[in-house]
Amino acid sequence: MEFGIPQMSADDIDATGQLKLDFESYLKGEEPPPSELVCAPLLESWRATLVKPKLERSTLPIIFVLVGYATGHPLYTNARAIHTSQLIWLDRNRKWARTWNRLYRLGDPAEDAPVVGT
Numbered sequence: 796m797e798f799g800i801p802q803m804s805a806d807d808i809d810a811t812g813q814l815k816l817d818f819e820s821y822l823k824g825e826e827p828p829p830s831e832l833v834c835a836p837l838l839e840s841w842r843a844t845l846v847k848p849k850l851e852r853s854t855l856p857i858i859f860v861l862v863g864y865a866t867g868h869p870l871y872t873n874a875r876a877i878h879t880s881q882l883i884w885l886d887r888n889r890k891w892a893r894t895w896n897r898l899y900r901l902g903d904p905a906e907d908a909p910v911v912g913t
Contacts, residue, residue, distance in 0.1 A: 814883065817893055821884050827898055832891060836868040839902035843882060858882070861892055861899065 817827070827835075841863030848858050859882040866873045880895040892899045 814893075814895065817898075818883065821893070826886070827891060827893075831898055832900055835891070835898040835900045837866045837900045837902055838863040838877075838879075838892075839866070840864050840905045841901060842905045842907075843885065844878075846878065848881075855881075861894065863902075863905065865899075 826832075838861060841861050843859055844862055845857045846860050848855055861879045861882055863877070864874050865871055865877045868875070868877065871877055879892075879899065880897075882892060882894055884893040886892060886901070889901055889904065891901055
């Protein structure tokens, strides 16, 4: 480790490169292509929340994540309650979100989730 920056694996570098490209496209007002959205896991009864990162290498004291019930997630069974990796981008219309690890389609938010802009 140099300058206090954790070493990244090849997978981390690939994921970070894709995340950078995605972020740049969102800043231009672009959305994920329909072909990506249709394959993305669906998160229902979701909300954004703050958590302490579990990874020792994280330098952030708290991060935003989404919590909810996932369907179509490659790592979890359907309708399982999950929390995502760090939230990177939340669509202003709350139809999709990009986390550190993947894209999510967003269904209905949790009933007690705050409604922004009202």
